[in-house]
Amino acid sequence: MKILLSVLVIVVCLVACESINNVPPVSPQMAVATKGRPAGVALLRNGRTLLVHRCITCHTLPPLWHYNTEDWPAIVDSMSHRASLKPAERDAMVAYILAVRSQK
Numbered sequence: 876m877k878i879l880l881s882v883l884v885i886v887v888c889l890v891a892c893e894s895i896n897n898v899p900p901v902s903p904q905m906a907v908a909t910k911g912r913p914a915g916v917a918l919l920r921n922g923r924t925l926l927v928h929r930c931i932t933c934h935t936l937p938p939l940w941h942y943n944t945e946d947w948p949a950i951v952d953s954m955s956h957r958a959s960l961k962p963a964e965r966d967a968m969v970a971y972i973l974a975v976r977s978q979k
């Protein structure tokens with residue numbers, strides 16, 4: 876019984892950790908990592924919130940590592956009408972995605 880429970884805990888953690896890795900929470904280091912295009916922590920948090928709320932209404936959240944950094948601004952542009960993003964919201968989302976990607 877105990878073993879079953881531990882297995883369950885591990886499985887739940889794996890699934891949860893996977894989704895967290897996909898859209899990692901914003902850290903101050905992440906704001907620093909945006910070389911060339913400095914973005915504040917608040918802006919990045921806003922971008923993350925928008926991403927996890929607005930981009931899952933039609934499909935699952937696209938994995939951030941799945942597309943090239945250079946392609947992301949255009950992808951968000953092409954989806955911003957569908958997600959009814961205002962220009963500032965689009966910018967915040969792109970800043971968050973690029974910050975995540977520039978960490979690796």
Ligand code: HEC
Pocket residue numbers: 926929930931932933934937950951954955957958959960
């Ligand atoms: C109103 C529905 C809707 C919303 C909201 C939406 N999408 Fe999409 N998305 C689609 C559809 C439909 C497709 C597949 C057809 C296409 O590529 O046009 C798609 C495809 C994609 C793809 C795959 C494109 C490719 O070329 O492989 C990505 C990445 C994506 N969406 C990202 C996002 C992001 C980021 C957001 C939030 C800003 C978002 N989507 C919001 C409907 C939506």
